[in-house]
Amino acid sequence: MATVNPWKKFIGLLPGGVRAVGTVTAVNTASGTSTVELRNGVPITARGIGVAVGGKAFVVDGQITGPAPELPQYDIEV
Numbered sequence: 702m703a704t705v706n707p708w709k710k711f712i713g714l715l716p717g718g719v720r721a722v723g724t725v726t727a728v729n730t731a732s733g734t735s736t737v738e739l740r741n742g743v744p745i746t747a748r749g750i751g752v753a754v755g756g757k758a759f760v761v762d763g764q765i766t767g768p769a770p771e772l773p774q775y776d777i778e779v
Contacts, residue, residue: 718762721745722769725752735765740774 723737728750737760738744749765752758757769
């Protein structure tokens with residue numbers, strides 16, 4: 702049954718999945734995976750080898766989708 706709730710319709714338009722940005726710390730070409738350190742310091746293993754070691758990468762649902770720009774990060778405490 703289709704919903705008439707505008708909020709539910711809006712949420713349905715948004716892409717799903719987990720997205721993150723991190724720094725590639727190692728690339729394993731044999732398995733096609735890379736180790737990515739997230740901004741909070743947690744290392745994860747992601748599928749894909751498209752970003753060189755030391756570069757920033759976009760990670761979507763455990764897969765590297767491409768390089769991320771080198772932008773400054775600010776932590777603001779409220």
